[in-house]
Amino acid sequence: MKYLCIVAFLTFLVGASLCQAAAPLVPPTAGSDALRTLRRETAGELRLKYQKDVEGKSPEIVSVGISGSYHYIDAAEGLTLHDYKLRRVLQVRHHNTFVNDSLYAEVWFRAMELRNRLGIAQALTNAGITPLKSATDATDAFWIESNLGALSPEAPQPNLQEASDNEFVRWLLGADEVARVRYDAAPMPDEVKGALRRFWPTFTQVHPQIAQALANSGRMPAELWLKQKPFGKEAVTAHWILLSRHWEKDAHYPLPPGLAAHPTIEAGAFPEIFATLSAAVSEKRATPTQDVYVQRTESALRRDSGLEALVWLLEMNLARGHPQGSCQPQDTTPYCLLMARAAPLSRADPRTAIAFTKRSPDEANRGAFTDLPNAYLLRLLWATRAPGDGVSRGEAEHDILMALNASPVANFCKDTGDFYAAAWQPFAAWQAWDLGRAMAGHTQGDLLDSIDTVEANLSAGERVFF
16 A cells, blocks of 8 residues: 555656746745734635534534635634635644645645545456445445545546435435435625635545536535545535524635644654744755865865765765765866766775665664764665664654754754654655755755645646636
């Protein structure tokens, strides 16, 4: 499963090469006050309150606000605000824990998880494996697309039939009624009609065809019944009843003041990684100059420490922003002149062959690198490779933290984000990438440009979410 996820991620990056996007408007460290300042203008906002009933659960009150450039949902788990102008997903969780995430991370997850689940479903079908009835959400395209709110051009589209009478509109999948709505009589205000399509998949699990029909109606439900299959569980029907409706023509940005931004993941080393990168951004920490790296490399060469010299040159290349490619024979730049001396000397060190294999070194071999003052760079590179024997994910995550503490190189954030994306943690990945792009050393042409390209392709290819 993890291998399939990594392959899907890399495939998407390779395919995303035709267009560029602007840098993020705000970093994930921006607190609610900074965001309220950016969004100080008022806007028309439709405010709705629903009661949600699901069999076996207590009724839940859900408050909704829909504006032309944002919408929010305030429910039992907290407030979630999708800001389409700033491209952020903002959450106020329990105990006022505020998290400032990227909208691109959410859309990437929908698109990549859809591809991943459909690939697994096809593999099971090809193997002749029939899942249990309760697990059809893992293999049936309709339920996969409903869970993720996204359509796949590769999957056969369900034969949904729409039927209506004077009171209800129904959607049938074969003989099974999967949705029913009784619309509120009042139409949506014109300035928010265009926001309905992107609202529905964030409000609940609904098939994109039904979400499109709900949006096209130009009205909100007075009552809505949706048959849903939580992943790995039996189907349930959720029922929403409209309790109140109010149009606020001059609504203020619906984010509470005074909230500091927290890391999106509270486990492992990520909170420390978030804090380290946040400090690097706020303090505008700069990498050592190229001359400093030349001096460090010369010192290593004088001691015949070829591997140390080689690693200093690798960091020197990353620290300059736009990494230089392979050196040409007549290249007289300091980097290439030093590389010509360091490369043969490093090859004489048996550790070099271990350090640069496709799989990271086994735990038993890592002690051989402890005398290198810049071993943190090797460990950063190892963290994004298949782990060697005895190497835990926690150790790899700690190695990333050590590298970020050692040197504020913006390009290090590309590997950091890749580590979390490959583990199917896109919100953490985007926080790392966003912070890297907010660092003083970030320049056009560095490794983080590929994330701009991914975002541009997401905006173009998954337009309904933006």
